[in-house]
Amino acid sequence: MSEYSDTMSMGTSVIDFYMASTLCITSPKNPYDLDDLPITSLDDKRVAIGWDTRTWSRFHHIWLRDHCRCPTCLHPKTMQRLLNTFEIPPDIRPIMVESSLKGLRVVWPAHEHSEHGEHESVYSWEWLKENSYDPTIEPEDKGTKKILWNARISQSPPTISYNDVLKPGEEGEQALCKWLTNIETFGFSFITDVPPNAASTESLVRKISFIRETHYGGFWEFTSNLAKGDTAYTNIALGAHTDNTYFTDPCGLQLFHLLEHSASESSSSTTYTSTTYPNTKFPNLYASSASPTSNDTQITSSTNSPNASSSSSVFTPSSLSSPATQGADATVSSSSYPASSAPNSSLGGQTLLIDGFYVASILRSLYPSVYRLLSEIRIPAHAAGERDSAGIFSTGEGYTVLSHNASGELIQVRWNNDDRSVLSSISPSLVEEFYTALRTFHSLLTTPDSEFLIQLTPGTAVIVDNHRVLHGRTAFVGNRRMCGAYIGKDEWKAKLRGLREKYEVRINGH
Numbered sequence: 001m002s003e004y005s006d007t008m009s010m011g012t013s014v015i016d017f018y019m020a021s022t023l024c025i026t027s028p029k030n031p032y033d034l035d036d037l038p039i040t041s042l043d044d045k046r047v048a049i050g051w052d053t054r055t056w057s058r059f060h061h062i063w064l065r066d067h068c069r070c071p072t073c074l075h076p077k078t079m080q081r082l083l084n085t086f087e088i089p090p091d092i093r094p095i096m097v098e099s100s101l102k103g104l105r106v107v108w109p110a111h112e113h114s115e116h117g118e119h120e121s122v123y124s125w126e127w128l129k130e131n132s133y134d135p136t137i138e139p140e141d142k143g144t145k146k147i148l149w150n151a152r153i154s155q156s157p158p159t160i161s162y163n164d165v166l167k168p169g170e171e172g173e174q175a176l177c178k179w180l181t182n183i184e185t186f187g188f189s190f191i192t193d194v195p196p197n198a199a200s201t202e203s204l205v206r207k208i209s210f211i212r213e214t215h216y217g218g219f220w221e222f223t224s225n226l227a228k229g230d231t232a233y234t235n236i237a238l239g240a241h242t243d244n245t246y247f248t249d250p251c252g253l254q255l256f257h258l259l260e261h262s263a264s265e266s267s268s269s270t271t272y273t274s275t276t277y278p279n280t281k282f283p284n285l286y287a288s289s290a291s292p293t294s295n296d297t298q299i300t301s302s303t304n305s306p307n308a309s310s311s312s313s314v315f316t317p318s319s320l321s322s323p324a325t326q327g328a329d330a331t332v333s334s335s336s337y338p339a340s341s342a343p344n345s346s347l348g349g350q351t352l353l354i355d356g357f358y359v360a361s362i363l364r365s366l367y368p369s370v371y372r373l374l375s376e377i378r379i380p381a382h383a384a385g386e387r388d389s390a391g392i393f394s395t396g397e398g399y400t401v402l403s404h405n406a407s408g409e410l411i412q413v414r415w416n417n418d419d420r421s422v423l424s425s426i427s428p429s430l431v432e433e434f435y436t437a438l439r440t441f442h443s444l445l446t447t448p449d450s451e452f453l454i455q456l457t458p459g460t461a462v463i464v465d466n467h468r469v470l471h472g473r474t475a476f477v478g479n480r481r482m483c484g485a486y487i488g489k490d491e492w493k494a495k496l497r498g499l500r501e502k503y504e505v506r507i508n509g510h
């Protein structure tokens, strides 16, 4: 069983979650009162705090002095340290410590080598508990639990309306907070009612944060004209992948909004000329979507293309309705886009989404040695298509497919077989095991259980956590125009943290 909450069990648990996240506000923390304040004691090195008869925390004197929260030691607006850490005597010891309603009150001795007199610090009980290091104390609400999902997510995908996020003031901020909470929980979200144009889509993205500019530009529009040296700018199928595996820090979020897909080949999109290969590699790929016409030429793309077998249903958000949306169901009305640009699945170009954390949790359970190998072997990647302008991006010896935090929790899936470079730093004894591991991972990625295939339509965008959810696309014909942008992981996490802090403070009334 994965270390996350249960995988997606469609039904009340999901609805309960949506209702709980309707507002991005958690219940107020219960403050202490005079007759149940934590008890404190100190020795020559540390202050001890008794939270209850079984739970104690110990803080070193020098640590407490270095972390004083007063406005002369910590800038009240920027939260940057003003205190000179290196003036604190290594053997500093409080004159007095006491428990107060506001928290732990400490008085420090005057500093013999400076004009500073005695100094008083007050540390809120909540802050001390959150930052206890001896021992660490699990927070009551462990933040957003990740809900892992598979193809059945199509029954009730996380969704929000553009109209809610773009509302002015607190209403819009609360919708934004819920949107980002859903992304943190599920790793993706649909956004309905998006006016089918680049400008509105860009405004939506910028509600989260500034856009991550790359060699593809800032806010991008793309079609199959090789305007940039990448196969995304062709009409071939792209197997399940995360973007930017050739960057030290792959983008955190990636938004896609299909603006147009029509049968006619517009002047801006040319079919990519190359030797025509039989479609033996993707026997299923064209079953439910476009087969290249005789005058189309196709290059073979990666072998990990979407398993869009004729049996797999293509989910079209236009029938989308979800409890997560505010108010009425968010069905995408036909007025969202003129019929002329409405895509139909015979043209191909379906979008593939896969919860990499879901697949990794199955891999960890069923194939622990494969999971370990993909967590240890570094895989180099490159982007060389813009070598004459941006140069050649490369991650040198590379990064592992699966990355973990200090607690051993999975925090990133980094995978793109097309962009994978020459593996020249692998131990010879591991080569065959490595390819077996890749095949095993690929086989779990490309099952109908894992693959959520959707037909995007103008008016409904999708955003993915690029550190968790893999995406791809089936091959297509015709004129297809997609727009979107990248946002850094730090940026969107910071935005969500700020929104939560603001509303929690508002609710707790301080």
Ligand SMILES: C[N+](C)(C)CCCC[C@H](N)C(=O)O
Pocket: 216, 220, 222, 230, 231, 232, 233, 241, 242, 243, 244, 245, 416, 419
């Ligand atoms: C999204 N946009 C079309 C602008 C760029 C796509 C880049 C795709 C690249 N192979 C990667 O995996 O990062």
Ligand SMILES: O=C(O)CCC(=O)C(=O)O
Pocket: 232, 238, 243, 256, 349, 350, 351, 471, 472, 473, 482
């Ligand atoms: O064209 C699409 O739908 C997706 C392209 C893609 O996978 C990418 O830009 O990374």
